[in-house]
Amino acid sequence: MGYIREEDKKYLRSEFEKNLQEEVKLLVFTGDRCQYCGVAVAIAKEVAELHSLIKFEEHKIDGKLAQEYGLDHAPTVVITDGEKYGGRIRYVGLPSGYEFSSLIEDIIDVSRRTAEVSPEVKEKLMTIDKPVKIQIFVTPTCPYCPRAVRTAHRFAILNENITGEMIEAVEFPEWANKWNVMSVPHIVINEDVQFIGAYPDEQYIEYVLQAYKKLR
Amino acid sequence: MEFGFVLPTASRGSKEVDLVIIGGGPAGLSAGIYATRSGLNAIIVDKGNAGGLAEEAPYVENYLGFKGIKGEDLVKEFKEHALDYLEISERNEVKDIVIEDDRYVVKAERGEYRAKGIIFATGTTHKKLNVPGEDELLGKGVSYCVTCDGYFFRGKKVAVIGGGNSGAIAAIYLRDIGVEPVVLEYMPKFMCEKAYEKIIKKREIPYYTNVQVTEIRGNQKVEKVVYKDRSSGEVKELDVDGVFIYVGLIPISDLAKKIGVATDNKGYIKVDLSMRTNVPRVYAAGDVTGYAGQIIIAAGQGAMAALSAYEDIMLQ
Numbered sequence: 001m002g003y004i005r006e007e008d009k010k011y012l013r014s015e016f017e018k019n020l021q022e023e024v025k026l027l028v029f030t031g032d033r034c035q036y037c038g039v040a041v042a043i044a045k046e047v048a049e050l051h052s053l054i055k056f057e058e059h060k061i062d063g064k065l066a067q068e069y070g071l072d073h074a075p076t077v078v079i080t081d082g083e084k085y086g087g088r089i090r091y092v093g094l095p096s097g098y099e100f101s102s103l104i105e106d107i108i109d110v111s112r113r114t115a116e117v118s119p120e121v122k123e124k125l126m127t128i129d130k131p132v133k134i135q136i137f138v139t140p141t142c143p144y145c146p147r148a149v150r151t152a153h154r155f156a157i158l159n160e161n162i163t164g165e166m167i168e169a170v171e172f173p174e175w176a177n178k179w180n181v182m183s184v185p186h187i188v189i190n191e192d193v194q195f196i197g198a199y200p201d202e203q204y205i206e207y208v209l210q211a212y213k214k215l216r
Numbered sequence: 217m218e219f220g221f222v223l224p225t226a227s228r229g230s231k232e233v234d235l236v237i238i239g240g241g242p243a244g245l246s247a248g249i250y251a252t253r254s255g256l257n258a259i260i261v262d263k264g265n266a267g268g269l270a271e272e273a274p275y276v277e278n279y280l281g282f283k284g285i286k287g288e289d290l291v292k293e294f295k296e297h298a299l300d301y302l303e304i305s306e307r308n309e310v311k312d313i314v315i316e317d318d319r320y321v322v323k324a325e326r327g328e329y330r331a332k333g334i335i336f337a338t339g340t341t342h343k344k345l346n347v348p349g350e351d352e353l354l355g356k357g358v359s360y361c362v363t364c365d366g367y368f369f370r371g372k373k374v375a376v377i378g379g380g381n382s383g384a385i386a387a388i389y390l391r392d393i394g395v396e397p398v399v400l401e402y403m404p405k406f407m408c409e410k411a412y413e414k415i416i417k418k419r420e421i422p423y424y425t426n427v428q429v430t431e432i433r434g435n436q437k438v439e440k441v442v443y444k445d446r447s448s449g450e451v452k453e454l455d456v457d458g459v460f461i462y463v464g465l466i467p468i469s470d471l472a473k474k475i476g477v478a479t480d481n482k483g484y485i486k487v488d489l490s491m492r493t494n495v496p497r498v499y500a501a502g503d504v505t506g507y508a509g510q511i512i513i514a515a516g517q518g519a520m521a522a523l524s525a526y527e528d529i530m531l532q
């Protein structure tokens with residue numbers, strides 16, 4: 001059996017064929033007593049089988065690489081070139097539902113080693129020279145959430161100080177509760193600045209800068 | 217747990233086309249199929265996902281040919297169907313439109329499209345209730361989307377404000393996922409389809425009529441809704457953990473107005489029966505025209521708009 005439908009695979013294959021340029025690693029970090037780890041691995045494998053430039057790897061959440069990337073929840077899915085992107089583009093919990101589309105778009109951007117951001121936003125983005133972590137709480141049935149996830153991930157692709165971490169709120173209720181998540185997308189930057197909603201890049205970057213300025 | 221997979225479609229770069237369809241909801245997707253089949257070179261541009269507001273519809277029982285289907289699944293069918301015909305550019309908001317000679321230049325986040333014609337299929341956004349507490353408690357129990365946020369209230373009590381079709385569907389969905397909803401309706405009677413009224417009664421979902429909500433109260437999060445019982449004039453309170461607001465829609469027509477398209481006093485784009493606006497080769501379809509607010513009507517209007525565009529662009 002497979003998780004992704006045959007006709008969806010056909011579509012994805014053609015999208016990848018058109019858009020992929022360099023190798024992309026799809027890493028899944030798994031652990032014991034992890035309800036969705038098996039599914040995450042299966043889905044990632046199915047995606048990797050769609051194009052030769054996508055390489056699947058399974059790692060342990062208590063292993064060395066997870067430690068290096070600062071990961072501690074399983075499953076976590078990381079999309080990377082294995083070098084400059086490190087573990088900064090990630091999904092904690094299953095990227096299913098609407099988030100599956102974020103995952104696919106991330107694979108394409110990472111493979112192209114770039115992301116689209118307007119020159120004005122990029123200028124602001126590039127002033128960030130200290131680590132900023134953007135966490136985006138989502139539910140898989142939220143059609144507005146991928147936009148918020150993708151913005152963080154696009155920022156992370158362009159600026160190596162930024163980490164974009166999607167967190168599936170239904171799968172990690174305690175974590176969501178800690179930030180009183182009741183509406184998604186709910187964005188937490190550096191465990192400090194918070195906002196709710198899927199905003200355009202121009203507004204999003206202001207929140208990121210707000211959190212960054214507090215670092216100085 | 218079910219695993220749905222929503223596929224992305226990201227076109228990059230600018231191009232010259234016959235027709236730009238702004239908005240990839242049911243109206244835009246249907247327009248795209250008809251436009252391309254008729255021979256027009258068209259593109260659909262959407263600021264979010266193709267699918268539009270219908271993605272928020274928990275369960276659709278009134279679209280021809282589908283006795284009952286999740287909105288998410290229905291629009292997935294629409295989208296895949298449209299993708300066989302034309303490019304859909306998602307997460308690509310149209311920010312501006314300018315007129316250059318006989319072309320419309322549609323300026324989006326990820327490209328510019330020079331076109332002979334435009335279909336506005338931009339739909340609507342949720343209307344706010346405009347009571348104290350609504351903005352302050354947004355994200356702290358106040359929400360406008362049950363499919364997004366319903367989960368957070370499992371085992372809890374919530375108010376659904378607005379008992380029209382959307383509010384009714386929202387309440388039924390909430391009950392299905394284990395939330396305890398109470399519907400608060402301003403008018404003195406059921407304001408939804410009889411079909412929903414029956415389900416609401418059968419599942420014993422409280423549906424209060426003649427309710428004027430005056431305030432949403434809470435410290436860190438929603439604690440209660442204050443309302444006036446319009447039949448007795450009494451002010452009452454209802455203890456709840458959340459509030460879902462479904463009190464109507466506001467058309468997204470600012471860009472259309474900018475290029476001279478006429479709207480009614482609520483902002484709905486004025487169209488004739490062939491979906492033409494007052495501006496040449498500019499059409500509108502779906503919820504932004506203010507008709508009915510139903511998927512099947514949006515799809516029908518989208519088809520009509522595309523056929524009119526074909527007549528005006530190809531046959532002239």
Ligand SMILES: Cc1cc2nc3c(=O)[nH]c(=O)nc-3n(C[C@H](O)[C@H](O)[C@H](O)COP(=O)(O)OP(=O)(O)OC[C@H]3O[C@@H](n4cnc5c(N)ncnc54)[C@H](O)[C@@H]3O)c2cc1C
Nearest residue numbers: 239241242243263268269270273310339502503509510511
């Ligand atoms: C809870 C709920 C339940 C519902 N249930 C049903 C039901 O059971 N049956 C039924 O028939 N209908 C139902 N509806 C109504 C249905 O969803 C709408 O009638 C339908 O989606 C309208 O389609 P549309 O294409 O006109 O607009 P929309 O679906 O609103 O699509 C408009 C699109 O335009 C895009 N857009 C707007 N501005 C821009 C811009 N500047 N640039 C790019 N893109 C832009 C938006 O992102 C959006 O995707 C329900 C609605 C809700 C909220």
